[in-house]
Structure formats: structure tokens, C-alpha cells
Amino acid sequence: MTLTPPDNSMHAEKFGQLFVVATPIGNLQDITQRALQVLESVDWIAAEDTRHSKKLCQHFGINTRLISLHDFNEQERSQQLLAKLQAGESGALISDAGTPLISDPGYHLVSLLRDSGVRVTPVPGPSAMITALCAAGMPTDRFSFEGFLPAKAPKRLAVLQSLVHEPRTLVFYESTHRLMDSLAAMASAFGEARLVTVAKELTKQFERFVSGTFAEVIVQFEENVDWQRGEFVVMVAGDSKDADEIIEFDNLAKICLAQGLPVKQISEIVADFYQIKKKVVYQRLLELKETDA
Structure with a gap:
């Protein structure tokens, strides 16, 4: 039919x-x-x-x-x-x-x-992502959905480190058996003082939102082992400090791009001037080039 x-x-x-x-x-x-x-x-x-x-x-x-x-x-x-x-x-x-x-x-x-x-x-x-965001009390005007992190620790940490200076709220999915390892890796990459909200078992009987710094949230889950069971949405506050820095170094980056300088060279110049990691600048330069294309 x-x-x-x-x-x-x-x-x-x-x-x-x-x-x-x-x-x-x-x-x-x-x-x-x-x-x-x-x-x-x-x-x-x-x-x-x-x-x-x-x-x-x-x-x-x-x-x-x-x-x-x-x-x-x-x-x-x-x-x-x-x-x-x-x-x-x-x-x-x-x-x-x-x-x-x-x-x-x-x-x-x-x-x-x-x-x-x-x-x-x-x-x-x-949608678990939208359901979690609307009740988490975190900025939702701009967010980046990252899905599930890699299972292997080195790759997981590498992905997280690439997101350290992301100004948008970051949204991840996580499962029972990897929750604590992922929270520990996030604390290592973002710092224990970064704010995070973990939504557990959305719309189900044991729905729960756990919020605070990474240090505080990890302790809450360690003290309540039963909370570690279920399906999770992890929402991490963006790096607000670097949101302003990105706006500032955009201007210098655009000037250098207009002069026809290689992206690698521009990354070194801007990173040195603003004391920012070259990888962050390089990624932003690629975004600017794509926007101007």
C-alpha cells in the first residue's frame, strides 16, 4: 500500500x-x-x-x-x-x-x-539530546552535538582536547559501562572546575539530572553507584573565555589570510600573539576559509 x-x-x-x-x-x-x-x-x-x-x-x-x-x-x-x-x-x-x-x-x-x-x-x-538540553539549565542558544566518544582512551582524550576551547555547550551520549571513564577524561581535558550536567534515564522512572563542576559531579556518582546505571546525556559548558578570544584573533587571522599567507604560518603567528594553542587557531582558520569560499 x-x-x-x-x-x-x-x-x-x-x-x-x-x-x-x-x-x-x-x-x-x-x-x-x-x-x-x-x-x-x-x-x-x-x-x-x-x-x-x-x-x-x-x-x-x-x-x-x-x-x-x-x-x-x-x-x-x-x-x-x-x-x-x-x-x-x-x-x-x-x-x-x-x-x-x-x-x-x-x-x-x-x-x-x-x-x-x-x-x-x-x-x-x-530526542534524548533535545530533551536533556531543555531541562539542564545550560546555554542552548548554540550547542554542538558530539554523540558517543571513542571507546579507546587515547582517541577519546584526543577528541576532548580538540574541544577544550569550544565556546558552545557540548553534548555527548554515554552508556553505563563507560560513564565514569568518560567523566574522568573530560575532567582531565576541560579541567575539574568546568561545569557539567549529566542527564540519566530521561522520561523513565529513575530520571535524574546531576549538575556541578566535574569534580563535584564525579564525587556524586562515586557516592551513588546506582546512579551509574542507565543511559546518559552529558552536557558540558562551553569555554566562555575563548569565545571572546576567538572574536579578537579572527580579525588578525582574516588580515593574514587576505595577504595570502599559508594557513600554517598564520596559525603560528596568531597562536604566539594570543597565547593560544596552534591547533585551535588552525581549525578556526579552516572555518574562516570555508566561509569565505
């Missing part, structure tokens, strides 16, 4: 369409009426874990066929789903929880479908 796309559809009716459907991150009452209608109406649902999604469907009395689509089969499965959609079927993409593609599978499928002229329709709903 092919669902009729909205009136503003720019695609021909000869293909079906894929709905990217957000599902609850904990509390099942958060599912939208539109999401339920779509999941009931499509020919199939592509799910990250069909066993997990089967429970969701059973709860709402949805009998639509489930097809697995996860990190290990996405590229091959995407071709199969493309063929189904081109044959006139319509489908839905869901993840285990929240909005698909946000640190979850689906990018390859959506990219392939758009390149192939198949309509992709978002059905908005829960």
Missing part, C-alpha cells in the same frame, strides 16, 4: 516513500498520534533491533512487518529497501529509541533514497 504524500511533494507518485519516525526514549506515552498512524499504515518498518521494536509495536497493537537495519547490514539492506520503495511500497525507519540517524543507523539509507529520487518524510518526536 502506498501512502499519499503531502500536497507539497516534489516527487512523482510512481515511488513509495520512507517515513523517518521518532519513537519514545523511555515513556511510551510520548509517542505521537502521527507516528502511530504511519507505523500502522506502511508496508514495513526498518528497525535497528527488531526484537526491541517488536515490544513497542505489540504495546500499540501494530502488526506491520519488521525488517532489520543496523550498523552491520545498513549498506546492503538499503539497496533492498530502495527496490521495495521504487516498486511502490512505503516504509518507516525507526531506531531503538528517539530520532533515527542521531547517533543511530539510517544515514546511508536516507542518502541513497534522496539520490534516487525517493521521497523521505520526517515524523518528528522524542
Whole structure:
């Protein structure tokens, strides 16, 4: 069965369409009426874990066929789903929880479908990142979503060190078994005095927000071992001091760029003048060049 796309559809009716459907991150009452209608109406649902999604469907009395689509089969499965959609079927993409593609599978499928002229329709709903930010009491006018950090300690620390001077609120996802290691690495990179808020088990029975400096938050989790179980969103305050410095050294960097100096040389000049790490300046120069391009 092919669902009729909205009136503003720019695609021909000869293909079906894929709905990217957000599902609850904990509390099942958060599912939208539109999401339920779509999941009931499509020919199939592509799910990250069909066993997990089967429970969701059973709860709402949805009998639509489930097809697995996860990190290990996405590229091959995407071709199969493309063929189904081109044959006139319509489908839905869901993840285990929240909005698909946000640190979850689906990018390859959506990219392939758009390149192939198949309509992709978002059905908005829960997102752990947005849910955490709106109740954390941290700046939300500008933020940077970093997803999950690398599992190996050296790579994890390298990523964090590259973000030390980022002025925006930083948002990370973390799991039970890596929470304490990640908090320790963040404290090492950002300093124990940097402010952080950890949101635990959002929308669930044991939802909790833990805020303070890294030193304070780590102690709270060490003293309450039960808090270490669950799924987490970690939000780190941006480096406000360097937000002003970046504005200042932008002017000098732009002058040097206008003179045609090599980026590496400019990085050395600006870093030496403002006593800032060359890596930070180099990254900002690349951003400025891309903006002017």
C-alpha cells in the first residue's frame, strides 16, 4: 500500500516513500498520534533491533512487518529497501529509541533514497539530546552535538582536547559501562572546575539530572553507584573565555589570510600573539576559509 504524500511533494507518485519516525526514549506515552498512524499504515518498518521494536509495536497493537537495519547490514539492506520503495511500497525507519540517524543507523539509507529520487518524510518526536538540553539549565542558544566518544582512551582524550576551547555547550551520549571513564577524561581535558550536567534515564522512572563542576559531579556518582546505571546525556559548558578570544584573533587571522599567507604560518603567528594553542587557531582558520569560499 502506498501512502499519499503531502500536497507539497516534489516527487512523482510512481515511488513509495520512507517515513523517518521518532519513537519514545523511555515513556511510551510520548509517542505521537502521527507516528502511530504511519507505523500502522506502511508496508514495513526498518528497525535497528527488531526484537526491541517488536515490544513497542505489540504495546500499540501494530502488526506491520519488521525488517532489520543496523550498523552491520545498513549498506546492503538499503539497496533492498530502495527496490521495495521504487516498486511502490512505503516504509518507516525507526531506531531503538528517539530520532533515527542521531547517533543511530539510517544515514546511508536516507542518502541513497534522496539520490534516487525517493521521497523521505520526517515524523518528528522524542530526542534524548533535545530533551536533556531543555531541562539542564545550560546555554542552548548554540550547542554542538558530539554523540558517543571513542571507546579507546587515547582517541577519546584526543577528541576532548580538540574541544577544550569550544565556546558552545557540548553534548555527548554515554552508556553505563563507560560513564565514569568518560567523566574522568573530560575532567582531565576541560579541567575539574568546568561545569557539567549529566542527564540519566530521561522520561523513565529513575530520571535524574546531576549538575556541578566535574569534580563535584564525579564525587556524586562515586557516592551513588546506582546512579551509574542507565543511559546518559552529558552536557558540558562551553569555554566562555575563548569565545571572546576567538572574536579578537579572527580579525588578525582574516588580515593574514587576505595577504595570502599559508594557513600554517598564520596559525603560528596568531597562536604566539594570543597565547593560544596552534591547533585551535588552525581549525578556526579552516572555518574562516570555508566561509569565505
